[in-house]
Amino acid sequence: MTSFEPKDISTGKLHGYLLSAVAPRPIAFASTLDADGNPNLSPFSFFNVFSANPPIMIFSPARRVRDNTTKHTLQNAEAIKEVVINVVNFDMVHQMSLSSTEYADGVNEFEKAGLTMLKSDIVKPFRVAESPVQFECKVNEIVKLGTEGGAGNLIICEVVKLHIDDDVLNEEGVINQQKLDLVARAGGSYYTRAKKGFFEIPKPLSTLGIGVDNFPDFVKNSMVLTGNDLGMLANIERLPTEDSVKAFVKDLGARYPNIKTATHRQKHKLARNYLSFGDVESAWKILLS
Amino acid sequence: MTSFEPKDISTGKLHGYLLSAVAPRPIAFASTLDADGNPNLSPFSFFNVFSANPPIMIFSPARRVRDNTTKHTLQNAEAIKEVVINVVNFDMVHQMSLSSTEYADGVNEFEKAGLTMLKSDIVKPFRVAESPVQFECKVNEIVKLGTEGGAGNLIICEVVKLHIDDDVLNEEGVINQQKLDLVARAGGSYYTRAKKGFFEIPKPLSTLGIGVDNFPDFVKNSMVLTGNDLGMLANIERLPTEDSVKAFVKDLGARYPNIKTATHRQKHKLARNYLSFGDVESAWKILLS
Numbered sequence: 083m084t085s086f087e088p089k090d091i092s093t094g095k096l097h098g099y100l101l102s103a104v105a106p107r108p109i110a111f112a113s114t115l116d117a118d119g120n121p122n123l124s125p126f127s128f129f130n131v132f133s134a135n136p137p138i139m140i141f142s143p144a145r146r147v148r149d150n151t152t153k154h155t156l157q158n159a160e161a162i163k164e165v166v167i168n169v170v171n172f173d174m175v176h177q178m179s180l181s182s183t184e185y186a187d188g189v190n191e192f193e194k195a196g197l198t199m200l201k202s203d204i205v206k207p208f209r210v211a212e213s214p215v216q217f218e219c220k221v222n223e224i225v226k227l228g229t230e231g232g233a234g235n236l237i238i239c240e241v242v243k244l245h246i247d248d249d250v251l252n253e254e255g256v257i258n259q260q261k262l263d264l265v266a267r268a269g270g271s272y273y274t275r276a277k278k279g280f281f282e283i284p285k286p287l288s289t290l291g292i293g294v295d296n297f298p299d300f301v302k303n304s305m306v307l308t309g310n311d312l313g314m315l316a317n318i319e320r321l322p323t324e325d326s327v328k329a330f331v332k333d334l335g336a337r338y339p340n341i342k343t344a345t346h347r348q349k350h351k352l353a354r355n356y357l358s359f360g361d362v363e364s365a366w367k368i369l370l371s
Numbered sequence: 372m373t374s375f376e377p378k379d380i381s382t383g384k385l386h387g388y389l390l391s392a393v394a395p396r397p398i399a400f401a402s403t404l405d406a407d408g409n410p411n412l413s414p415f416s417f418f419n420v421f422s423a424n425p426p427i428m429i430f431s432p433a434r435r436v437r438d439n440t441t442k443h444t445l446q447n448a449e450a451i452k453e454v455v456i457n458v459v460n461f462d463m464v465h466q467m468s469l470s471s472t473e474y475a476d477g478v479n480e481f482e483k484a485g486l487t488m489l490k491s492d493i494v495k496p497f498r499v500a501e502s503p504v505q506f507e508c509k510v511n512e513i514v515k516l517g518t519e520g521g522a523g524n525l526i527i528c529e530v531v532k533l534h535i536d537d538d539v540l541n542e543e544g545v546i547n548q549q550k551l552d553l554v555a556r557a558g559g560s561y562y563t564r565a566k567k568g569f570f571e572i573p574k575p576l577s578t579l580g581i582g583v584d585n586f587p588d589f590v591k592n593s594m595v596l597t598g599n600d601l602g603m604l605a606n607i608e609r610l611p612t613e614d615s616v617k618a619f620v621k622d623l624g625a626r627y628p629n630i631k632t633a634t635h636r637q638k639h640k641l642a643r644n645y646l647s648f649g650d651v652e653s654a655w656k657i658l659l660s
Contacts, residue, residue, distance in 0.1 A: 083534050083535065083536060083537065084534070084535045084537055084540060084544070085492065085532060085533065085534045085535075086532070086533060087493075087531060087532050087533075088425075088426045088530055088531070088532075088533070093423055093424045096423050096424070096426060097423040097424075098545065098546075099504075099533060099535070099546060100420045100423055100426060101420075102545075102546035102548055102551065103458055103504040103506075103533075103535070103546060103551070104397050104418075104419060104420040104428065104458070105397055105548070105553055105555075105565060106395050106397065106553065106555050106563070106565045107397055107419055107420075108393050108394055108395065108396055108419075127419075128419055128420060128421045128422070129393075129419060130393060130396055130397075130416075130417055130418060130419040131389045131390075131393040131396075131417060132417045132429070132431040132433075132516065132523040132525060133417070133431060133433055133516040133517065133521065133522055133523025134382055134385050134386040134389055134433065134436065134521035134522075134523075135382040135385070135386075135436070135517055135519050135520065135521030135522055136377075136516060136517050136522070137377045137385060137389060138516050138523055139393065140421070140429070140525075142421040142422060144421075144422055144423065147423065147424070169392055169393070173597065173598055173599065174598050174599070174602075175572065175599060175602075176572065176598070176599040176600075176601075176602025176603050176606075177583075177598050177599065177601065177602035177605075178602070179572045179575055179602060179606075180575055180580055180582070180602045180605050180606050182575055183575040183576065183579055183580055183606075184577070184579075185579060185582075190584075193582065193583065193584040194580070194582030194583060194584055194605065195582070195583060195601075195602060195605065196582075196583030196584075196586075196591065196598065196601045196602070196605065197598075203374065204376075212598060215388075215392040217392075227421065227422040227425060227427050228422065228424055228425050230424050231424065232422065232423035232424030233422055233423075233424055233425070234421040234422025234423075234427055236421060236429075241377055242376060242377070243374060243375070243376050243377075244374065244375060244376075244377070244388060245372050245373070245374045246372065246373045246374075246388070246392070247372060248372065248373055251373060255373070256387065256391075257387075257388060257391035257392060257558060259391055259394070259557055259558055259559070259561055262391065262392070264394055264395065264557075265568075266394075266395045266555065266565075268548055268553075268565060268569070269546060269548055270548070270571075271571045271572055271573055271574060272548055272569055272570075272571055273569070273570055273571070273572060274395070274563070274565045274566070274567075274568040274569050274570070275568035275570065276394060276395045276555075276557060276563045276568060277563070277568070278563075278567045278568030279554075279563040279564035279565060279566070279567030279568045280557070280561055280562070280563050281561075281562055281563075281564065282559075282560045282561055282562070283464065283465065283468045283560055283562060284560055285560060286468055286469055286471055286472040287472065288473070290472055290473075290474060291469055291472055291483070293469070293474075293482065293483030293484070293485075294466075294482065294483060294484060294485030295479075295482040295483055295485075297485075302485065308462065309462055309463050309465070309466050309485065309486075309501060310462065310463070310464060310465040310466070311465075312465075312466065312484075312485045313463075313464075313465025313466035313467070313468065313469045313484060313485070314465045316466075316469050316483065316484065316485065317465075317468075317469050317472075
């Protein structure tokens with residue numbers, strides 16, 4: 083382990099660690115207007131949703147580490163108290179990246195990036211027509227976290243209207259996340275395309291899994307089973323009964339006579355095999371046989 | 372477009388939209404202690420970093436949409452004002468999921484999930500030994516965003532010590548994000564494994580890209596080039612000179628005589644080919660030839 087306190091390293095170095103370790107981060111493609119009505123568009127990955135009722139999102143245009151200046155988006159949010167947060171999908175990722183260029187005050191990043199301004203229904207800033215989900219927001223509060231370079235500025239937004247592209251909704255009106263095809267930010271120059279890494283984990287049992295603390299020692303201390311295997315095995319309401327284990331092994335033995343002479347190690351590997359298909363019950367029966 | 376105001380749909384439905392559309396979300400695996408010193412461990416994806424100086428992270432244990440109850444983590448953070456935020460990698464994702472089970476007050480999720488408690492240096496809550504990056508934090512403030520089911524509670528944390536597994540650091544002391552292998556949360560039962568979707572985009576030019584607004588019309592309105600292509604083409608300081616275009620085409624013509632009779636469409640496709648290798652300069656030369 084390499085350990086240190088933030089005060090003992092430079093802000094730049096700390097910033098790098100935070101960006102790599104807290105990732106992937108969703109991207110707020112924030113559209114604002116300055117006091118004269120000039121549009122601004124810029125991406126922020128210090129961003130997330132924090133509440134559904136009221137629907138609150140927060141993003142943070144931080145003071146620049148390099149020269150302690152602030153971003154136009156912050157000045158605009160202070161002046162106009164409205165913002166449209168647009169999500170970023172794979173089809174627009176290069177245009178989004180370009181719009182993070184530090185163009186001069188008053189330059190319209192919609193035009194620079196070749197994106198389309200779409201009038202909002204409730205707030206004054208424009209939506210990004212190409213974005214598959216757009217949130218019109220009122221700015222409830224802006225919280226300054228510091229005054230030095232690297233200090234964040236929390237722009238606390240309340241969603242007042244949502245717009246969802248019908249192409250990403252299924253027949254039940256639910257968002258199809260494969261079609262949504264979001265990208266997110268990681269450290270350095272890395273982005274990640276969410277759907278390339280999708281996997282599903284069923285919600286934990288509301289009836290409460292038995293937990294690893296209730297495992298027999300030979301399972302808890304297995305040299306074959308991984309942490310992920312233990313986590314899956316723990317999410318079962320009760321261990322299978324002795325009778326059900328006997329019935330399972332008898333049935334299996336009829337098909338695979340070798341099972342009767344299997345070693346512990348072989349059984350644990352077979353259990354892993356069942357787990358890879360999500361069959362926790364059978365994995366336990368093999369382990370307990 | 373399907374459009375609506377939050378007040379016109381149920382909190383549950385709105386919650387579902389927010390979770391699918393603001394994604395992938397990084398995961399705070401939050402370790403706390405109750406007033407009696409009992410450990411608690413639970414994952415939260417309403418989470419991000421918001422500032423490097425001071426180093427501020429926020430996560431939100433929201434009031435449950437179902438029954439408007441609050442989570443042990445919130446009560447513990449209010450009582451003890453300290454938390455350890457552990458990042459979640461692929462190797463521990465099933466154990467993390469299990470620990471989100473709503474076990475009774477006082478149940479130790481470290482034991483349930485088979486994870487190892489590691490003493491912290493500065494704060495009282497334990498670190499998760501299996502996590503590759505652990506942040507010891509003081510709780511600066513807790514902001515309640517509402518009183519109904521679905522209301523968030525911002526736990527505003529300041530990092531007082533970082534611990535990074537040496538296995539994920541390269542020789543320069545920088546985090547190798549492939550090795551870190553983080554997972555993040557999306558909507559429904561979806562997670563994403565960040566490194567499966569990694570791609571890189573070089574930072575926009577500090578010398579300012581010309582922008583799509585300065586493109587010749589036949590490029591801006593191309594039927595072949597995508598938004599991503601336009602974004603890449605816009606990130607160039609100036610268009611290549613007429614002379615450099617001629618030299619490029621002459622050189623290319625020597626190798627590929629067909630280029631002299633290529634249609635606009637064929638040239639735009641060839642430009643896309645150069646862009647796919649990040650060669651913006653050559654893409655422009657083909658387009659302008």
